[in-house]
Amino acid sequence: MKAVLRAACLAGALLIAPGVSAAQDVAITNARIIVGSGQVINSGTIIVKGGKIVSVAAGAAPAQGLRVIDAKGMSAMPGFIDGHKHVNTYNAEQMKSLIEAGYTTVLAGGGPVEQNLALRDRIEKGEVGPRVIPSGQINLRQTPAEARAAVQALAAKGVKHTGEIGLTPEPAPPQSEIEVLKAIVDEAKKVGVQVNVHAVSSPAMVAAIDAGVTRLVHLPNKDFSTYEQAERVAQTGSIVAGLIAFGAPNIDTLSPAPAAVQWPKDNTTRFRDGKPWPEAIAGANRDPKGRALGTEAGYTIVNARRIWDADPNHQTISYSTDQNATDLVVLEHELKSFSLMFSMADIHKIIGPNAARFVGMADQIGTLEPGKFADILLIDGNPTLNIYEMLKTKVVLKEGKVVVDKR
Amino acid sequence: MRTFVVAAGIAVAALITPRLASAQDVAITNARIIVGSGQVIDSGTIIVKGGKIVSVTSGSTPTQGLRTIDAKGMSAMPGFIDSHKHVSNGEGAAGQARLLLEAGYTTVLAGGGQADTNIALRDRIEKGEFIGPRIIASGQINLRQTPAEARAAVQALAAKGIKHTGEIALTPIPGPTQAEIEVLKAIVDESKKVGIQVNVHAVSSPAMVAAIDAGVTRLVHIPNKDFTTYDQAERVAQTGSIVAGAIAFGAPYIDSLSPAPAQVQWPKDNTTRFRDGKPWPEAISGANRDEKGRALGTEGGYSLVNARRIWDADNTRQLISYSTDQNATDLVVLEHELKSYGVMFSMADIHRIIGPNAARYVGMADQIGTLEPGKLADIILIDGNPMLNVYEMLETKVVLKEGKVVVDKRSTPSTR
Numbered sequence: 057m058k059a060v061l062r063a064a065c066l067a068g069a070l071l072i073a074p075g076v077s078a079a080q081d082v083a084i085t086n087a088r089i090i091v092g093s094g095q096v097i098n099s100g101t102i103i104v105k106g107g108k109i110v111s112v113a114a115g116a117a118p119a120q121g122l123r124v125i126d127a128k129g130m131s132a133m134p135g136f137i138d139g140h141k142h143v144n145t146y147n148a149e150q151m152k153s154l155i156e157a158g159y160t161t162v163l164a165g166g167g168p169v170e171q172n173l174a175l176r177d178r179i180e181k182g183e184v185g186p187r188v189i190p191s192g193q194i195n196l197r198q199t200p201a202e203a204r205a206a207v208q209a210l211a212a213k214g215v216k217h218t219g220e221i222g223l224t225p226e227p228a229p230p231q232s233e234i235e236v237l238k239a240i241v242d243e244a245k246k247v248g249v250q251v252n253v254h255a256v257s258s259p260a261m262v263a264a265i266d267a268g269v270t271r272l273v274h275l276p277n278k279d280f281s282t283y284e285q286a287e288r289v290a291q292t293g294s295i296v297a298g299l300i301a302f303g304a305p306n307i308d309t310l311s312p313a314p315a316a317v318q319w320p321k322d323n324t325t326r327f328r329d330g331k332p333w334p335e336a337i338a339g340a341n342r343d344p345k346g347r348a349l350g351t352e353a354g355y356t357i358v359n360a361r362r363i364w365d366a367d368p369n370h371q372t373i374s375y376s377t378d379q380n381a382t383d384l385v386v387l388e389h390e391l392k393s394f395s396l397m398f399s400m401a402d403i404h405k406i407i408g409p410n411a412a413r414f415v416g417m418a419d420q421i422g423t424l425e426p427g428k429f430a431d432i433l434l435i436d437g438n439p440t441l442n443i444y445e446m447l448k449t450k451v452v453l454k455e456g457k458v459v460v461d462k463r
Numbered sequence: 464m465r466t467f468v469v470a471a472g473i474a475v476a477a478l479i480t481p482r483l484a485s486a487q488d489v490a491i492t493n494a495r496i497i498v499g500s501g502q503v504i505d506s507g508t509i510i511v512k513g514g515k516i517v518s519v520t521s522g523s524t525p526t527q528g529l530r531t532i533d534a535k536g537m538s539a540m541p542g543f544i545d546s547h548k549h550v551s552n553g554e555g556a557a558g559q560a561r562l563l564l565e566a567g568y569t570t571v572l573a574g575g576g577q578a579d580t581n582i583a584l585r586d587r588i589e590k591g592e593f594i595g596p597r598i599i600a601s602g603q604i605n606l607r608q609t610p611a612e613a614r615a616a617v618q619a620l621a622a623k624g625i626k627h628t629g630e631i632a633l634t635p636i637p638g639p640t641q642a643e644i645e646v647l648k649a650i651v652d653e654s655k656k657v658g659i660q661v662n663v664h665a666v667s668s669p670a671m672v673a674a675i676d677a678g679v680t681r682l683v684h685i686p687n688k689d690f691t692t693y694d695q696a697e698r699v700a701q702t703g704s705i706v707a708g709a710i711a712f713g714a715p716y717i718d719s720l721s722p723a724p725a726q727v728q729w730p731k732d733n734t735t736r737f738r739d740g741k742p743w744p745e746a747i748s749g750a751n752r753d754e755k756g757r758a759l760g761t762e763g764g765y766s767l768v769n770a771r772r773i774w775d776a777d778n779t780r781q782l783i784s785y786s787t788d789q790n791a792t793d794l795v796v797l798e799h800e801l802k803s804y805g806v807m808f809s810m811a812d813i814h815r816i817i818g819p820n821a822a823r824y825v826g827m828a829d830q831i832g833t834l835e836p837g838k839l840a841d842i843i844l845i846d847g848n849p850m851l852n853v854y855e856m857l858e859t860k861v862v863l864k865e866g867k868v869v870v871d872k873r874s875t876p877s878t879r
Contacts, residue, residue, distance in 0.1 A: 280759065280761050280764070282753065283753065283755075283757060301806070304806050304807065305771070305807065307808070307809040307812075308809045308810075308811070323809050323811055323812065325771070325775075343692065343693065345693075347693055349690065349768070349772075350768055350771065350772070351690050351764075351768050353764075353767060353768055353806065353807070354690070354761075354763075354764030354765055354767050354768040355764055357714075357763060357764055357767065357806075358759070358760055358761050358763055358764040361715070361735070361760065362759075362760070365735075392802075392805055392806050393806055395802055396711070396714045396763065396767075396802055396803055396806065397714065397715065397735075397763070398717070399717040399718045399733050400718075401718070401733055402717075402733065441854075442854050444851075444852050444854055
C-alpha cells in the first residue's frame with residue numbers, strides 16, 4: 057500500500073503543474089491529530105489529495121510530490137462547524153474573521169434564500185470564507201398549504217435547509233403554529249429539506265419533536281429540561297445545537313476591529329449586542345416586577361448535559377452560535393460554557409462530528425478520516441488541555457486548499 | 464541600571480549568608496504585578512522586608528542587600544485565599560498542605576471540625592514541621608443543643624483564641640426551622656461579645672436570608688437550590704455580608720487527573736463525577752431531585768447565576784469571595800471553581816474574589832489579599848498571564864509566604 061501511494065505521488069508530481077498540485081495535495085507532518093471521533097494521535101501525518109483526506113496515520117508517511125506542512129508543535133483538528141449562524145449578504149470581513157477563527161462550515165441561520173445562495177456561490181467561486189450551507193426562511197404565519205408551497209420553492213432552488221422556524225416558547229407553541237409546522241415537516245420530508253426549529257423552552261422543544269422535527273437550533277433556556285424531555289430528544293434521533301452561552305454575559309471582551317460588536321473594556325456585563333446584561337437579553341426571563349434575570353445561562357448548561365446524557369452515543373448535542381458577531385470572542389464565549397459540563401474530547405465531538413450530523417454532512421466533514429473533505433485546522437497549542445487552546449488556529453485548509461496561513 | 468543590579472547581586476553574594484537573608488528580604492523584579500485591587504503593573508518590582516511588602520512599583524528600584532528573584536515572563540499575584548476548606552491534621556496532612564501551597568494557596572480558613580485539631584494543624588505549619596498555607600483555625604458548633612449550651616460552646620472557642628466558628632448548617636428546604644434559628648441567634652449574640660466570626664452553611668436562598676436575618680454576615684456557599692431573587696441579593700448587600708464560592712459545587716468533574724497524594728482520583732473514562740469520585744449527578748450531596756427522586760445536577764446552573772446576582776447587588780463588589788469546600792487538595796479543584804467563575808466574571812473580578820474579598824471574608828483584609836505595602840508578603844509567581852483566562856492562574860511556580868520562599872518550581876516545565 058505504501059508503495060502504491062508513493063507511485064501515485066510521483067505520478068502526481070510529474071504530471072501536474074506545481075501551483076495546482078500544491079493547492080490540493082498536501083502532507084501535514086508531525087501533528088498532534090485530534091481525529092474528532094475521540095481518537096488522538098500524538099504525532100502523525102495527514103495526506104490530502106484532490107481536496108480529500110487520503111490517510112491519517114501515526115508517525116511519518118511518504119510525502120514525495122506533496123506540499124509538506126510541518127506541524128511540529130501544532131495540533132490538527134477538523135474545521136469547526138457552526139450549525140446555526142446568521143450570515144446573509146457577503147461581508148468580506150465577517151467571512152475572513154470566521155475562517156481565521158477556524159470555521160470551515162456554517163449553516164446559514166435564516167433570511168432570504170436568494171441571499172444565502174448568492175453568498176454560498178461567491179465563496180465557492182473563490183472568495184474567502186467558510187463553506188456556507190444555504191437555508192431559506194419559512195414563515196409560520198401562513199396557511200399549511202402556503203407553507204407547503206414555500207418548502208417546494210426552496211427545494212426547487214436546490215436548498216436543503218429551512219431557516220430557523222421560531223416557535224412560541226411560553227407557555228408553549230399554539231396549535232396554529234404546530235399545524236403549519238407539521239405541514240412544513242411533511243412536505244420537507246418529501247423533497248429532502250431539513251427543518252430547523254428555534255424552540256427555546258423545553259415544552260416548545262418537545263412540541264417541535266412531536267411535530268416531527270429533529271433539528272433544534274438552540275438549547276432550551278427558559279427552564280430545566282426534565283429527564284423525560286431529554287429522553288424524547290434521544291428517542292427520535294434529534295439534535296439540539298448549542299448556543300449554550302446565550303445567557304452568559306460578555307465582559308471586557310476585546311473584539312478585533314471590524315467586529316460587528318465591540319464590548320467596551322469597562323468591566324461591566326453585556327449581552328451579545330453590546331447592551332447591558334441581563335436587561336438586553338433577547339426575550340429575557342423576567343421576575344414578577346419585569347426585571348430580566350439572566351437565568352438563561354444556568355438553564356442551558358444543565359440542559360446541555362441532561363440532553364447529552366440521554367443518548368449513550370452522545371449525538372444529541374451539537375454546536376451553534378446564532379451570532380452575527382464574527383470573531384474568536386464568540387467561539388471563546390460558547391466554549392467556556394461547554395467546558396463547565398463537558399470534557400475536551402466531548403467538546404471536540406460537539407463542534408466536529410455532531411455538528412456535521414446536524415448540518416447533514418456527517419459523511420463529508422466533522423472528523424479527520426480518509427474520504428472526508430480536507431477541512432483541517434492547524435492549531436498552535438494542545439486542544440486536549442482546555443478550550444483556550446482551541447482559539448489558536450494558525451493554518452486553515454478548506455477542501456485541501458490552504459486558505460489561512462498565519463504561521 | 465543593569466550594571467547596578469549586577470553589582471548589588473555580587474554584594475549580596477559576598478556579604479550575607481544566603482539562606483538567612485533570602486528568607487526574609489527579597490526583591491521580585493521584572494514581574495507583571497496583579498495587585499489585586501484592580502491595578503495591574505505591566506513590569507515592576509516588589510520589595511519585601513521582614514516578611515512584609517515594603518514597596519510595589521513599576522519599573523526597577525534599588526535592590527541592594529536583597530535576594531533578587533527575576534520574574535521576567537511571570538506574573539505576581541497575592542497568594543490565593545480559600546475561605547472555606549476542610550483541612551485535616553491526620554496522616555495526609557503534610558501532603559495536603561504542600562499541594563495547597565504549590566497550587567498557590569497561602570491562606571485557608573478551616574471549614575469546621577474539632578477546634579483542637581485545627582489549632583494543632585495550624586501550629587505544626589507555623590512551627591515549620593512541614594510547609595503549608597496559613598491555617599486559620601475554626602471550631603465546630605452544633606445547632607442541636609440549647610441556646611445556653613451553644614453560648615458556652617462559643618465561649619469555649621474564644622478561650623482557645625479561635626476567631627471563627629466552623630460552618631453551621633441550616634436546613635435549606637423549605638428553610639431553617641425556628642429551633643435552628645433560635646440557637647443560631649444565641650451563637651451570633653455570644654460571638655459578637657467575644658469577637659468570633661460566625662460562618663454559616665445556607666445553600667438555599669431562603670436559608671441564606673434567614674441566616675442574615677439572624678445576624679450572620681458570612682455564608683460559606685452560594686445558594687444552589689434555587690435562583691436568588693433581586694430582593695434576596697439586596698439583603699446580602701444591605702448587611703455587608705459576604706457569600707463565599709463553591710460556585711462549581713454542582714458542576715461535574717470529568718477526566719481530571721489529580722497528582723498523588725490527592726484523596727480523589729477521577730478516572731479517565733470520560734464520565735461525569737461528583738467531587739467524591741462517584742457518578743454525577745446522583746452522588747451530589749443533598750442533591751436537587753425530581754419527583755421521581757432522580758438527582759438533577761441543577762446546582763451548577765443555580766450557583767452560576769446567583770453568584771453574579773449577588774455580586775451585582777453591591778457597587779463596591781465585595782459580596783462574593785472564594786471557597787472550595789473540598790478536601791481534595793490540588794490544582795484540579797482550583798481549575799474547577801475558576802472555570803465557573805470565568806463564565807460570569809471578568810479576570811479582574813476573579814482576582815478580586817480570590818484576593819481582597821476572600822481576605823475580607825476571613826477577617827484579614829488589612830493583612831493579606833493584595834500586593835500593597837504593609838501587607839504580609841504572601842506572593843505567588845505564575846508562569847503565565849492571569850489577565851487572559853483562568854487557566855493562566857494554574858501555573859504557580861514560586862510561592863512566598865510572609866516573605867519566605869516556600870515553593871520554587873522554576874526548574875519544572877509548565878504544563879502548557
